[in-house]
Ligand SMILES: *Cc1c(COP(=O)(O)O)cnc(C)c1O
């Protein structure tokens with residue numbers, strides 16, 4: 001597909017541009033300017049096309065258009081909600097779990113999600129790793145043989161040019177103890193033109209496998225161009241997983257979650273994690289309770305294909321790691337392998353084992 005940046009409409013980066021496109025109300029501009037001064041704004045032309053301005057509760061708009069409620073910062077909200085900092089041995093690396101590290105080559109994204117858990121770190125002004133810093137990060141990976149997997153994240157690593165993406169993957173490929181590179185990205189749905197033939201070639205595993213994890217929270221994010229971009233990746237033999245954030249007013253009902261996970265599976269993406277909202281600053285209007293999340297997951301179980309069931313996950317604040325929050329279906333009733341198990345209809349049965 002052609003890639004001619006000059007002929008493409010531009011990403012909207014100022015609240016005034018959003019108002020000119022009828023996406024935000026002119027009367028709210030002063031408050032939104034204050035939001036934008038604190039948290040970066042970017043809305044791609046693809047996302048503009050997906051928003052229905054006549055729908056006041058549009059689930060795409062809510063994720064990307066700044067909102068005055070972001071100015072309400074609560075005491076429990078943190079600048080580093082998942083505690084990356086203490087696990088950063090060299091710039092650009094987060095090593096919290098033994099066999100895998102995050103590698104963050106860039107801090108920019110094609111869009112800025114209003115609920116972003118790294119919103120204090122991402123933005124157009126944040127620096128990417130320079131050549132020496134990237135060398136040091138890759139040397140750290142090469143020097144730690146227990147690392148089996150590198151997760152490229154950021155920012156959004158697919159904002160890199162295919163040439164730079166290809167260089168990083170080739171360097172990882174040359175490290176003998178690595179088996180896998182995983183790329184966390186929103187690009188296939190928010191800026192699908194970036195997934196061109198060159199990018200697909202750059203991503204394709206050589207010795208090590210490449211997996212792409214798509215961050216998507218609502219079936220409405222899947223436009224025709226986005227679906228075609230996903231098909232280019234999967235057709236090239238790149239397996240895809242889905243990662244979503246549970247958010248009030250975006251996807252916190254059974255019908256939306258069902259349709260979102262079905263849309264992923266129909267596009268050959270296996271839903272992997274549904275994250276409970278992190279304590280990022282100015283995001284309380286998006287947060288659900290854990291009880292709501294568990295009830296939603298429980299109502300999917302049984303009625304909806306097993307392929308459409310992600311694991312409901314909490315990233316424990318302070319960097320203590322990710323754990324499943326899913327309801328247990330099993331209760332011990334004696335000391336000796338006696339259990340009570342609940343079926344998807346809510347009926348209990350004795351079980352020994
Ligand atoms: C989320 C995360 C991972 C990936 O965890 P998985 O459970 O393998 O998906 C790895 N490292 C860090 C620091 C993370 O935050």
Ligand code: SF4
Pocket residue numbers: 108109111112113115116117118119122154155156186215
């Ligand atoms: S794409 Fe990811 S890193 Fe970028 S703003 Fe959205 S959630 Fe944050």
